[in-house]
Amino acid sequence: MKNLIVATRNKGKILEINALLAGLVDQVSSAADFADFPETVEDGATFEENALKKAREASRFSGLPALADDSGLVVDALEGRPGVFSARYAGVGASDTANNERLLRECQSVPKEHRQAAFVCVLAFVTPDGVEQLFTGRVTGRILFEARGEAGFGYDPLFLVDGFERSMAELGLAEKNAVSHRAQAFNKFREYIKTMK
């Protein structure tokens, strides 16, 4: 595929997505490349709704095939919160640190054996000629009692990845991209694009 626009300004995500699309797309641009890129209101009740809305607006704006991911952390003991509110759990424009502090507070009284959670990523692919496809990835783990690790972004330092004795922030980019929710959704997208060629 020649050109693709990724509908995010999140530097952490752009870094991961560029690595995940390596060899598949000649030129990847992102919302960060345009000063006037439209700000999508993420008011959907599900990751699917938000991802589709972002991809549709990005494709309309750029005239290019667009990819948008909506992702977040789903904590069992919190009835699925923060979910679609992951980016603004501690308020609109909240920092990762503030969101992580809120998560730790909400999970304060949840014992180790009930701290199951998952990172979920829904990827929407929309083209100017009307193609719309969704791809979902999910990685399970447990919420830690304190932050561990320096890599990644968002809730990574508080998420102990199942099957690893390390938090998501203790895995480097390459290891994270081998297991993450985003990587799984992108792998499905890669397979799909190959069949389109």
Ligand code: IMP
């Ligand atoms: P989105 O940009 O609306 O998809 O919001 C995603 C939010 O979910 C981010 O701001 C993070 O708080 C959280 N999140 C999503 N993916 C990850 C990840 O890979 N690591 C850590 N936090 C993530």
